[in-house]
Amino acid sequence: MRQTRAIELGTGLFVLLGFAALFFLVTQITNREFGLGDAGFRVTASFEQVGGLKPGAPVSMSGVTIGRVERIEYDFSQYKARVTMRIDRRYDRIPEDSDAAIYTAGLLGGQYIGIGPGGSETFLADGDHMEFTQSAIVLENLISKFLFSRAAEQGADGAQETP
Amino acid sequence: MPALLRELGVSMHGAVTALGAYALFAARLLAGTPRALLRPRLVIEQVHNAGALSLVIVMLSGLFVGMVLGLQGFDLLERFGSEESLGTAAALGLLKELGPVITALLFAGRAGTALASELGLMRATDQIAAMEMMAVDPVRRVVLPRFLGGVISMPLLAAVFSMIGLFGAQLVGVQLMGVDQGQFWSQMRATVELGDVMEGVVKSCVFGVACSLVAVYEGFHSAPTAEGVGRATTRTVVISSVLVLLLDYLLTAALL
Numbered sequence: 239m240r241q242t243r244a245i246e247l248g249t250g251l252f253v254l255l256g257f258a259a260l261f262f263l264v265t266q267i268t269n270r271e272f273g274l275g276d277a278g279f280r281v282t283a284s285f286e287q288v289g290g291l292k293p294g295a296p297v298s299m300s301g302v303t304i305g306r307v308e309r310i311e312y313d314f315s316q317y318k319a320r321v322t323m324r325i326d327r328r329y330d331r332i333p334e335d336s337d338a339a340i341y342t343a344g345l346l347g348g349q350y351i352g353i354g355p356g357g358s359e360t361f362l363a364d365g366d367h368m369e370f371t372q373s374a375i376v377l378e379n380l381i382s383k384f385l386f387s388r389a390a391e392q393g394a395d396g397a398q399e400t401p
Numbered sequence: 402m403p404a405l406l407r408e409l410g411v412s413m414h415g416a417v418t419a420l421g422a423y424a425l426f427a428a429r430l431l432a433g434t435p436r437a438l439l440r441p442r443l444v445i446e447q448v449h450n451a452g453a454l455s456l457v458i459v460m461l462s463g464l465f466v467g468m469v470l471g472l473q474g475f476d477l478l479e480r481f482g483s484e485e486s487l488g489t490a491a492a493l494g495l496l497k498e499l500g501p502v503i504t505a506l507l508f509a510g511r512a513g514t515a516l517a518s519e520l521g522l523m524r525a526t527d528q529i530a531a532m533e534m535m536a537v538d539p540v541r542r543v544v545l546p547r548f549l550g551g552v553i554s555m556p557l558l559a560a561v562f563s564m565i566g567l568f569g570a571q572l573v574g575v576q577l578m579g580v581d582q583g584q585f586w587s588q589m590r591a592t593v594e595l596g597d598v599m600e601g602v603v604k605s606c607v608f609g610v611a612c613s614l615v616a617v618y619e620g621f622h623s624a625p626t627a628e629g630v631g632r633a634t635t636r637t638v639v640i641s642s643v644l645v646l647l648l649d650y651l652l653t654a655a656l657l
Contacts, residue, residue, distance in 0.1 A: 242446075245445070245446060245449045246445060246449075248449055248453045249445050249446075249448050249452070249453050252448070252449070252456055253448065253452075253553075253557060255456070255557075255561055256452070256554075256556070256557025256558065256560055256561055257560075259557070259561045259563070260556075260560040262564050263496065263560060263598050264595065264598050266590075267496075267567070267589055267590060267593050267598065268593050268594055268595050268597070268598060294594075348591075348592075
């Protein structure tokens with residue numbers, strides 16, 4: 239009897255430790271926010287180019303995360319990408335004419351939406367649409383523009399040197 | 402040439418027969434599972450044998466694997482100037498690959514061999530035949546609790562391995578190599594997703610079923626001699642290890 243009690247205790251401790259480890263991995267390592275659930279309001283914004291933005295990406299103001307990207311879809315009425323963001327309920331004083339821009343965290347980091355406050359007295363509420371947006375910068379476009387302008391410059395120089 | 406072909410045919414025949422025997426045995430275990438779970442005492446005892454007794458070796462291995470990961474990861478990432486990503490690298494490596502795979506290999510070595518040799522010895526000393534004589538189904542009474550004990554233990558062991566490994570990586574990366582602790586954890590949290598954790602859990606569950614099945618099958622079907630028990634134990638480790646690595650590739654391809 240005594241031995242079975244010891245076995246049960248050992249097994250119980252083992253199972254407890256195992257589940258504690260699983261719980262730790264799920265809650266502490268991932269960026270899941272439990273309890274936030276559906277709390278918050280949704281605003282949308284249309285972008286010419288969302289680049290590598292993904293659902294779940296942070297929405298931040300001055301670097302403080304205030305919400306997450308919920309959905310990205312293509313809007314045929316405007317021929318733009320329509321991004322739905324869920325903003326935490328605490329941040330209900332964002333001016334209506336604020337602008338949303340897509341930035342990249344670090345050189346190789348993920349993309350996020352940064353919101354710059356506007357000057358309006360009315361604030362964003364559930365279902366509002368943000369008018370002022372700035373698209374993601376696509377690195378390839380930037381590089382190709384740079385290269386083309388260099389090539390054009392060099393072409394002009396070359397033409398002058400060899401008559 | 403015809404002799405060679407015949408050889409090939411015979412060995413193919415043997416392989417297909419063995420596969421069929423495994424499948425039938427697995428079906429038999431599956432059919433008995435609900436009834437075995439109604440009497441959990443035997444299963445609890447086996448969770449103790451397969452899981453709780455493997456805990457020390459799994460934790461120790463996890464710690465050292467994590468520490469090596471911290472060291473190697475730091476060396477690699479430092480060359481790209483992004484040593485803050487060490488947390489992400491260690492967490493993804495441990496959760497998705499090293500945790501399930503190394504735990505399964507250790508599990509096959511520690512618990513699988515114990516199961517196989519125990520069952521093989523029962524077979525060799527006619528205990529299994531005695532049960533059949535007493536109209537006790539040895540599969541339900543002896544094999545099934547051991548199988549279920551292994552299946553339950555494996556994901557828990559893998560989770561413990563990953564967690565300890567992460568602390569090992571943190572120990573080396575943060576305390577020894579000087580990665581910023583906040584960066585270590587926050588980068589990890591920002592990048593690792595629930596799906597990554599789930600991938601590891603799914604893998605460890607599948608490995609648990611595979612390793613336990615191989616161990617109980619080989620033990621139960623061993624030749625009733627001292628040599629047979631030895632061979633069953635060896636086969637358990639060899640088959641389990643190869644199977645785990647093969648399944649790992651397939652699962653990774655499927656889950657990625």
